Amino acid sequence: MTATQPGLRTLSLSDRYRSDKEDVVATFYLPAFTVATRYSRAVGYFTSTSLALFARGIEAFTARGGEMRLVASPHLNEDDLIDIERGYDIRAVVERATLRELDSEQKEIVLDGLGLLGRLVARGQLEIKLAFVQQGGGVGIYHEKIGIFRDGLGDLVAFTGSSNETFGGLMANFESIEVYRGWEAVDGSRALRLEADFEALWSDQTPHLSVEPFPEVARDRLIKLGNDRPQRPLPARDDALLPPTVTTSGPARLVIPSFMTVRDYQREAVEAWLKQRGRGMLKMATGTGKTKTAMVAATQIANVLRQREEPLILLILAPLQHLVDQWITEVEDFGVRPIAVYESSQKWLPIVEDQLNEARMGQRPVVALVATNASYAGEKFQSVLSRITQPLLVIADEAHNLGSSTYRSALPQNATYRLALSATPERWFDDDGSDALIDYFGPIVFELGLGKAIEMGALTRYLYSPRLVELNEAETHLYVELTAQIATRIGAGDDLKNADPASPLGFLLRQRAGILGHAEGKLAALKSDLAHRGDSWFQLIYCAEGRRPTEPGEPSGPNQLQDSMRMVGNELHMSAHSYISETPRAERKVLLRRFGTGNDLQVLVAMRCLDEGVDIPDARTGYLLASSSNPRQFIQRRGRLLRRAEGKDRAEILDYLAVPPSSTPVNFEVERSLLTRELERANEFGKLSENYETTLRVLRPLKKRYQLMDM
Template structure:
């Protein structure tokens, strides 16, 4: 009588497993766990959910003395990568990363899974290490997937394939793995090679890869969870499928149950769909353009599902922090998108893999969020040119794409095109505006500020213009610049269409700088900050650059530094700068502190809080910068009018610098230039709660320059 072999050799293992033919979990993983004594696994991402899922089905295995070694890639953000590349202590960075993952919102079932992991660690049954690419002083993501089972008689089963130890990888995705058995001719060499590859990883002997021990602080935290969460784990197929904490990598895009679609959002989407999925949504800042666009994308995704076709969704945003915000929004609709910015080594493999799956019918949607720069880059343009599936393009702050470079990069193969902007018209660039309309279509829906305030989508506000006179030195420089500008105008050049890089453009910028950096603004700001010293949620918008000076003289100080000295050192207010050089991680932390209402009173910015930043708690805004660009001042007003709990109105203080009455200079030139300042003031005033008071403040200035018609 032939004896049935025990261990791995006794299992009816196939040479490969594919989701359309077998259940990878029940047909391969669980039988292997039932007889193996050790399991070595190197996979992709480490997240709290994937680690919890890893615990499923392991109780029996570990109770028999089974041991597990796991190598996973930490979930690196761009700031994490920069910290490592700059030489920060790697162990400290990794500890911060894992702490962040464990701090993520998780369900009770996930906590139970993490508790199980903690018990495995405490009992010496599980050891974890973290791996990332380190090559030529650059850091990347480790994305390999190999596994090795061993049994008590020394037999070995190695496997490699597409699945991660995640819910999507083991349950929801369409996956395949190749299996190699050490006792089968032709398989043995491959099986042993994969085992050696893992051993090289475990001992940190693989070139270009760095493998580090799991952070002690995170290990202790998991062990603590093991003591706190002792509930038995349900079977894998019931465990996390319904958990709201899970965002499946291949789920369909859908409107979440928690989202209440506002009436105007519904109208906007219907209007866009009525134009065959093309057009511009011109909606006031703060009215929810992002969610409106995602509602439209969900409708298109549903349409494609009905036709049994995938959808490729491309969202283009001007800056990295906006990409991060969009990623959060897309995840809220059930899909994890790919971030496309900076190093292509990180996103190209993911994009190519998902597009390939979409072509094979294995993925209903591929979602990507790219910065303008990465979108227009050669590598991503090459990817776009090869897409044959239905493509939907959403352009956030779409006016930026009207430049010559960006508009030439917009994909002609996009079936659906949606542009978002409160101000789609490009300032002094009719050609760029026309190009955007030609590509995306006409304005499909418009929601102006007045209507948005009336319907309660934005809050009401008061507007306080502060008229500040230039001092003697500023007045003299202002007059000199005005005289030089008058000469160019007399020669036939136009102020309203001057090239910014021309001599006239330079003079106009210098003169605007005199107004923006006027010293009197700081004295006025001091009084206003003192009057609101106990208030929270205050923003200060500073002028760019430094205070202008005559040729050959040193320029004055940076206004932001002056304001920080005033607010922090002199008035002892909790204040912090928010500028282009502020790292993304620090920006997130500052916005969190600012929104807490008990930590940071004042944020001091230069432009960085203009486009897209979601900071609804802001209640008071001080506009020191003398911006005549309507897009810029409309965006800044929009930052302050977003709705927030406990906020019924906002306050805007606008500092307008003017030369003293009677200053000798070309009246027409001076009137023309100050008209822009008054246009902004009039725009702000007309929808404010204190319109009559504002008119009284501005009336002397309008009378002086014969502008009462404004």
């Protein structure tokens, strides 16, 4: 370039570009390309469409010998991140992700643009590197966004801004960049500092970042595209690259999916909530579609706000990661891609900030966030929540979990709309927590009990068969000792009915429940029942937690889940798999899919993992080994089995109740009080079953022994 040729100084550059005033691509990027000789860019992530979009502006740039360097984060999806967590080689996963992006189905114009870039790579005029945060075995998104133009006269223009090198970042979203001209006294030091930052990044000298060359196999794929595509001029118009869905549908908004039929009771629930000005609780039996009902409510609110030209910030809280994953699928069905808020904030925080900024600028009608309770209560997410000034709807799934002092104190007070979902919103032995939830969300505005849900066909009918199992000699000895200690605590004034789980009495009650839950005789009874159903599919076994209690000083007893797996697989030769908290999320999805085929896994053996929220409608037979008088737990487990599924006309529940031998010398009144709670559970199961007379017949001798015939 000679002194008579135009350079960066000849451009009429602003110090800031915003989408509300100009087309950032047309007014900044393209003019800079026409005079620059080198372009260096570091961004959050890139896609093939964005590379093709830039190809439009760099034809003249590269014809003069211009060179381009690009640093970006690989576009990793959920499967990629899970593989990295499980120990897969990071670079192999990054290579796979990059190839997937280049091989994805594209419009002809995109392929032409990629072809040009492939030719530039082959000629050495374009070099790409991939950057990611690598700490503690995980990978985070590199989200810095800086760019530098240099011309042949030595002049420099640097910029920072919100644009990613993606179609959405450059064209569809609201974006702004700050520009620093190297020849200006005020801007010069900033421009040089940004260039130094890029050079450190390019040479992999930036702490906590790993910068790798573009995968060789992906580089070859790009070059092959360059060789295969014809060399023809790219159109000047930006909309040549617009996908049809973008030009016709506009920003994503909540819409009830065409395949969904809103049931009358769901409509009634939403109307009841709206009448309470968008606050309240839905107490609906497990399996009746609380999630979809909540999304219909969110859609109604979003429609009202859209008429006012206001955005909706939708925050969904769920206790566990796999429930977040399920909610994401549900929200996507309603037309919006939500952000998963769990694990490292490096994965979600930049995206959350970007989308909230877009909502503030009127460019995004709905921002959907799905968070685990733990992440939502964390300092970083709480900071985000405190700055939200747009209408905020909080949907709490399994809302009873938020009644603890830690979680309820973190509930956002700036939430305009509040919706709590639970089959059992009342907290077990925690009146303060229950009251706090009502104070925040509002009262129960709609209730759909199990009996009504079965009657209307929302849930399937079922058979219930209680199995009484006597404790063996060692178990009985432990049981008698614990009962005596419980009697002592009650005599000292402790309240059995409202015992705090963390109190000494609560500890003794858990120990007693452990003996009953792990009773050895249950496995023999289970084996007999399974043997009669050896050819059946869709069977669940719920095991007691932990290990079988033993005398003080003795080693802990066997694990019921391991014993059950050994019996089902080795002795009965049935195909089975465990499903526990340590099972990776990706593997859980595979297990549920295999279980649902009806020709692969006959039995899933679980502890608490299948209690809350897991959608497993194909389950037909459930074996309840765990003994719990907590109504939430047994209601959740029953609900897992009563969901509707094709070809399923009824479910069967077998409940194993351990009791001491009739001659056991225990405090009669204490034992009667304790047994009452467990018989209430069995009676609750039995009274809505199709064979209630079976429950009455089996339990009659026990009720007679403890003078409970009036139950």
